[in-house]
Amino acid sequence: MATSDEALERGAMKAIAWRLLPLIGLGYLISYMDRVNISFAAPTMNAQLGFTASVYGFGGGLFFISYALLEIPSNLALARVGARRWIARIMVTWGVVAMSMALVRTPMQFYAVRFLLGAAEAGFFPGVIYYLGLWFPQAYRGRAISRFYIAAPLASVVMGAVAGSLLRLDGALGLHGWQWLLIAEGAPAVILSLVFLKFLPDRPGDAAWLSVEQKAWLEARLAADNAAVAAPDHSPFRALLRPEVLALVAINFVYLGPYYAFTLSAPTVLRGSTGLDATQVGYLVAAGGLTGAAGMAAVGWSSDRLRERYLHLALPLVAVAGAFAVMAWSPSPPVVMVAYLAMMGGYFAVSGAFWLAPSEIVHPRAVAVTVAAINGLGQVGSFVFPWLWGLAKDSTGGYHTGMSLLPVTFLAGAAIMLGLRQARRGRIAAPA
Helix, strand or coil: CCCHHHHHHHHHHHHHHHHHHHHHHHHHHHHHHHHHCHHHHHHHHHHHHCCCHHHHHHHHHHHHHHHHHHHHHHHHHHHHHCHHHHHHHHHHHHHHHHHHHHHCCCHHHHHHHHHHHHHHHCCHHHHHHHHHHCCCCHHHHHHHHHHHHCHHHHHHHHHHHHHHHHHCCCCHHHCCHHHHHHHHHHHHHHHHHHHHHHHCCCCHHHCCCCCHHHHHHHHHHHHHHHHCCCCCCCCHHHHHHCHHHHHHHHHHHHHHHHHHHHHCCHHHHHHHHHCCCHHHHHHHHHHHHHHHHHHHHHHHHHHHHHCCCCHHHHHHHHHHHHHHHHHHHCCCHHHHHHHHHHHHHHHHHHHHHHCCCHHHHCCHHHHHHHHHHHHHHHHHHHHHHHHHHHHHHHHHCCCHHHHHHHHHHHHHHHHHHHHHHHHHHHHHHCCC
16 A cells, blocks of 8 residues: 555656646657658659759758757756746747748758758757756656657657648649648647647746645655765856766767758658658658657666666667668668668667766756757757768769668767766776
8 A cells, every 4th residue: 555655756746747748748749840841841842942962961950050059058048037938939939930941942041941940949859858857856757758758759650641641732722742741840839839838837836736745745856866966066067078978979979960861861761762652651650650659668668667778778779770781781672661660669769768867977957058068969960960961862873872871870879878888887886
């Protein structure tokens, strides 16, 4: 039979999870969809506007340059003005910019809108990671992050399911199908921003749906977790120079950028390697979203249960490397499809555990800056790799060279993670 303290804990965490995670997850689903939906628009958009693979890759990656530059300023603003108002501001601006992508006609316009979209969305993801740290103790954080972050693979389900129908609106009201896709998938962000503004509390103390006893328990539990982390540096920015933080930046760089290089061209690549039509590729991408969601949920649950983060990151990185190798070299369409599903499961398994590490390395006062820096600096790879991917496509006439190099980057990430694990174990084992 549960004690009163256990009942208090269970009730508080259940209320927080149900009140916050569905809303935040929906917001992230829309943000992820709006940053990569050009992958479905690309075949017809590039053909009609005369964009080469290099133009498309450079423009696709520009999103991440402005995103990276504004990550830390955005997170500092969120900590100052509160999550409710700042996240709502982020959503309305990125929704408007995402819809304006339908108006581009030239490469320079494409570059400008992608750059502005990154600037508009900057801070949403690290802001949410910081925000969840104000509500969820360490023992619950893995599950909380994986349940909100599961929206990223589910965005692939939504895009895969609706992209074909939106593209078939070609000619309606004088718009191309790719324009309908971009407009229809950008509008929900503007609408949802109003919901965030009304229903998202800034801190537990503002939550009318938590009792006084639940708030007191949560405050004490979070304080105990914080006390177990290393004492804060004089300035939160000093945490960015710690070797563990730099290692996480490097891992984020070598696994995030290559994934986006592939994802921004995934429908085109999959059509060429499997022989499926656009609608069938949409269904395959949707199925990949489901395997990604399953991988993320499983690793988030397991890493919390075992309180181990590093192997939960290294092993999926190795699995992703293997899946990309199969996709690059297998001549069999069914094998390629299975490898794609496995890659999505492994990639999002990494994503489900990666953002648990910063809060276990630096003091909570430095988490906002640290998460923003890791995400922002890592996102530079999301500019570099899509650009190089496009250059390789234009130079060789195909995607095989780019696909063949992807396994190397993910194996490099796994090696860094295993090194970080060894260093952390040695530090814990060292005598005081």
